[in-house]
Amino acid sequence: MKKATLTLLLMMLATISIQAQDVQQKRRDAILNDKKYFDLDEFWVYDDFEKGRQEAEKTGKPLLVVLRCLP
Secondary structure, eight states, X not given: OHHHHHHHHHHHHHHXXXXXXXXXXXXXXXXXXXXXXXXXXXXXXXXXXXXXXXXXXXXXXXXXXXXOOOO
């Protein structure tokens, strides 16, 4: 009985680990795809804090900075 329980527990842990890796990969892909999208649109300043700061200063508008870390 204990051996079957241990086997079931190990299988569940392996499934959870695989699912977590899949979620991380999807998040990483989404972040990298966002960069491609925002690079095409001149409205956004992506990955260039100094340029964004200068634009905010020039227009008198506030600067919104979003920090996202790749998994």
